[in-house]
Amino acid sequence: MTNTPDPLNPHHTPVEPELGALLGVFALHGFIDALMGEIDRRTDVSYLERKIMIWLDRPKRLGTLAREMNVLPSTMTTAADQLEAHGLVVRERDPDDRRAWLLTPTDAGADLRATMVVMARTLLCETLGLSDEELRSFAQTSLKIHRNIQKHMTC
Numbered sequence: 001m002t003n004t005p006d007p008l009n010p011h012h013t014p015v016e017p018e019l020g021a022l023l024g025v026f027a028l029h030g031f032i033d034a035l036m037g038e039i040d041r042r043t044d045v046s047y048l049e050r051k052i053m054i055w056l057d058r059p060k061r062l063g064t065l066a067r068e069m070n071v072l073p074s075t076m077t078t079a080a081d082q083l084e085a086h087g088l089v090v091r092e093r094d095p096d097d098r099r100a101w102l103l104t105p106t107d108a109g110a111d112l113r114a115t116m117v118v119m120a121r122t123l124l125c126e127t128l129g130l131s132d133e134e135l136r137s138f139a140q141t142s143l144k145i146h147r148n149i150q151k152h153m154t155c
Contacts, residue, residue: 048079053113059104070153088112
């Protein structure tokens, strides 16, 4: 063990696990937010539109995406219009309910999503130093958190 000073905890006082978890979440959110801001300045695809592409692992109804992302259906419709204009998605009739529309990634949309997977792996594994096992564990915990939050959110 090294005695390298920790600028975030110079007195080496123990941090409660609950607060340690929050500090990590705050730092990760800030770091990702800064990276997304850089990407926003270099591309026509907005932060919300990229988040939709992350959720669009298969064709989904607009209402389903809106619920999963906790945004208003009108917000989802506007974002879907933009994604369609960028050539990243197409709207198709839902074969199970012809009244409903599915948002389906195009090849360009699938390529963008695959690029984001690589970026996420680079961020989480290389930049932040998570091992493959830590990444799997973090993903399971994060998805559990998301599911539990979704139970309490309404939009």
